[in-house]
Amino acid sequence: MAHIDTRLVEMEDLARSQAERPASPVARFSADEPLPLDAGVSLAPFQVGYQTYGTLNADKSNAVLVCHALTGDQHVANVNPVTGKPGWWSLMVGPGRPIDTDRYFVICANVLGGCMGTTGPASIDPKSGNAYGLDLPVITIRDMVRAQAMLIDRLGIETLLCVLGGSMGGMQVLQWAASFPERVFAAVPIACAARHSSQNIAFHEVGRQAVMADPDWCSGKYTELGKSPKKGLAVARMAAHITYMSDEALHRKFGRQLQDRTKLTFGFDADFQVESYLRHQGSSFVGRFDANSYLYMTRAMDYFDLASDYGGVLANAFRGTQTRFCVVSFTSDWLFPTPENRTIVQALNAAAANVSFVEIATDGGHDAFLLDEPEMFATVSGFLKAAARRRGVK
Amino acid sequence: MQDRLAAAHPERIDLKIIAGFVTPGARVLDVGCGDGALLMRLEEEKQADGRGIELSQKGVNEAVARGLSVVQGDADHDLATYPDRAFDFVILSQTLQATYNPRIVLEQLLRIGRKVVVSFPNFGNWRIRKQFILTGRMPITEDLPYSWYDTPNIHFCTVRDFVRLTEEIDAKVEKAVALYGNGRVMNRAVRLTLWNFLADQAIFLLSRR
Numbered sequence: 090m091a092h093i094d095t096r097l098v099e100m101e102d103l104a105r106s107q108a109e110r111p112a113s114p115v116a117r118f119s120a121d122e123p124l125p126l127d128a129g130v131s132l133a134p135f136q137v138g139y140q141t142y143g144t145l146n147a148d149k150s151n152a153v154l155v156c157h158a159l160t161g162d163q164h165v166a167n168v169n170p171v172t173g174k175p176g177w178w179s180l181m182v183g184p185g186r187p188i189d190t191d192r193y194f195v196i197c198a199n200v201l202g203g204c205m206g207t208t209g210p211a212s213i214d215p216k217s218g219n220a221y222g223l224d225l226p227v228i229t230i231r232d233m234v235r236a237q238a239m240l241i242d243r244l245g246i247e248t249l250l251c252v253l254g255g256s257m258g259g260m261q262v263l264q265w266a267a268s269f270p271e272r273v274f275a276a277v278p279i280a281c282a283a284r285h286s287s288q289n290i291a292f293h294e295v296g297r298q299a300v301m302a303d304p305d306w307c308s309g310k311y312t313e314l315g316k317s318p319k320k321g322l323a324v325a326r327m328a329a330h331i332t333y334m335s336d337e338a339l340h341r342k343f344g345r346q347l348q349d350r351t352k353l354t355f356g357f358d359a360d361f362q363v364e365s366y367l368r369h370q371g372s373s374f375v376g377r378f379d380a381n382s383y384l385y386m387t388r389a390m391d392y393f394d395l396a397s398d399y400g401g402v403l404a405n406a407f408r409g410t411q412t413r414f415c416v417v418s419f420t421s422d423w424l425f426p427t428p429e430n431r432t433i434v435q436a437l438n439a440a441a442a443n444v445s446f447v448e449i450a451t452d453g454g455h456d457a458f459l460l461d462e463p464e465m466f467a468t469v470s471g472f473l474k475a476a477a478r479r480r481g482v483k
Numbered sequence: 484m485q486d487r488l489a490a491a492h493p494e495r496i497d498l499k500i501i502a503g504f505v506t507p508g509a510r511v512l513d514v515g516c517g518d519g520a521l522l523m524r525l526e527e528e529k530q531a532d533g534r535g536i537e538l539s540q541k542g543v544n545e546a547v548a549r550g551l552s553v554v555q556g557d558a559d560h561d562l563a564t565y566p567d568r569a570f571d572f573v574i575l576s577q578t579l580q581a582t583y584n585p586r587i588v589l590e591q592l593l594r595i596g597r598k599v600v601v602s603f604p605n606f607g608n609w610r611i612r613k614q615f616i617l618t619g620r621m622p623i624t625e626d627l628p629y630s631w632y633d634t635p636n637i638h639f640c641t642v643r644d645f646v647r648l649t650e651e652i653d654a655k656v657e658k659a660v661a662l663y664g665n666g667r668v669m670n671r672a673v674r675l676t677l678w679n680f681l682a683d684q685a686i687f688l689l690s691r692r
Contacts, residue, residue, distance in 0.1 A: 413552065438554070443532070445543075446556075447544050470548070471549055471550050
């Protein structure tokens with residue numbers, strides 16, 4: 090047990106160091122290039138940690154932006170510098186993969202408010218010299234997309250061939266298509282919604298309350314006090330993780346099987362395998378993720394309601410768009426179920442947009458977008474190739 | 484449905500005729516597009532901006548993987564989401580008889596498309612009439628191979644029935660083609676009664692009057 094704890098502490102130190110100096114390129118924006126936030130203030134200076142794969146072609150027409158989910162990062166297809174594990178979408182992105190880095194120039198940026206090199210609550214506030222903590226204004230999905238657009242400007246790219254992402258990444262895809270339609274040739278929102286449902290806000294609130302109820306959270310000032318709300322964040326992750334999996338998959342993997350024992354202990358240790366699994370998910374998460382960042386990410390998703398910026402009519406967000414869309418959902422996803430995705434499709438139809446919609450049969454739940462789902466790969470590969478053909482990508 | 488027809492008629496003469504109706508560069512919606520064979524043809528031959536709706540998720544996923552723009556849905560529920568005159572052509576090929584409400588579907592098609600192409604099997608065909616009269620049982624043919632209890636085709640009509648419906652909803656018949664015996668085109672001069680008796684299927688080009 091002791092050596093595991095040591096490893097977790099090491100991982101935590103490594104994760105903390107990523108906030109300012111990530112193991113990836115960083116775009117720094119000075120005080121002269123402020124980022125206007127939906128909260129009504131500007132953020133400056135700020136930085137964006139990002140990763141790229143493949144080569145940008147001569148006419149800059151093969152750039153693909155991948156948007157990561159709640160607890161993801163820019164390390165899509167390389168070994169993660171903190172966990173040492175393969176990139177979170179290495180099945181999807183790479184040479185010969187559906188998002189083929191031999192053909193496309195793939196970009197992924199850590200989102201604003203994140204903790205892997207883009208300015209977030211764990212970054213140093215130049216005013217105080219300490220971590221921002223809760224002094225960072227609340228970040229929205231639209232703010233994240235604005236920051237990404239500034240990065241894309243910096244990279245000298247006018248129009249992206251495609252913007253893709255699942256879950257919170259899918260929300261960013263929708264926001265990109267609505268905010269910058271002329272800069273998005275094709276868009277693939279996966280397992281997401283145009284607004285965060287009441288049920289999902291409720292789940293997020295449970296997670297945030299777990300973090301804030303941990304005495305080591307210290308009103309968000311844990312870093313400067315040398316503490317860390319590990320227990321609260323682990324509980325938040327455990328609760329959230331249940332929502333990422335389907336009932337069938339939990340049953341298939343764990344059923345009611347006992348963990349390293351033959352009978353119930355009549356106590357509150359992890360008798361069941363599913364308990365042990367969740368505890369592991371919780372404890373391995375706290376080593377790599379900043380608790381305040383978790384609050385900011387969940388809040389950004391809660392605030393997302395694309396139609397509200399367009400008179401309450403979602404179709405108006407896409408009126409006149411020339412972007413080609415491919416919406417993807419999964420049958421067993423109960424966090425962003427198919428009807429939520431279908432609402433996006435219907436709005437796109439009402440805007441006479443070019444849209445495809447694929448629902449994939451799987452018991453992988455919401456997390457299916459991260460898993461080995463051959464039909465999703467075939468969909469993304471075929472859609473992306475057709476988009477590249479139509480744009481005349483050489 | 485389309486797979487089976489493709490097997491029965493390798494050339495799919497009906498698709499050739501439908502493609503002939505479509506003008507180059509048109510915006511086209513194919514309702515019940517199967518694996519997207521017609522859309523593929525229209526994009527290649529007519530440089531059409533094609534979209535599809537398909538009931539079977541398998542068909543949708545295959546079509547999207549081939550680079551076509553297709554959504555899962557059906558004619559009864561999903562046409563209502565499209566705006567008026569969103570397409571130059573809306574195509575309903577061999578699907579009308581499988582809808583719950585063919586009349587409303589046809590009205591929706593005429594709302595969202597400037598031109599509407601409908602092809603359907605003719606239940607007035609003499610072989611079907613003969614089978615019904617001689618055996619006293621629901622007809623099963625090469626083109627319509629289902630038993631009454633498992634058929635997706637719940638609203639069969641004859642050519643004459645269809646013409647009557649176009650009159651009732653005040654649609655204009657711009658062109659009509661009847662096919663008989665392995666996809667031969669019937670002479671246009673032939674009277675409706677004969678079409679109704681001989682045609683295996685009919686293809687209509689309609690517009691709003």
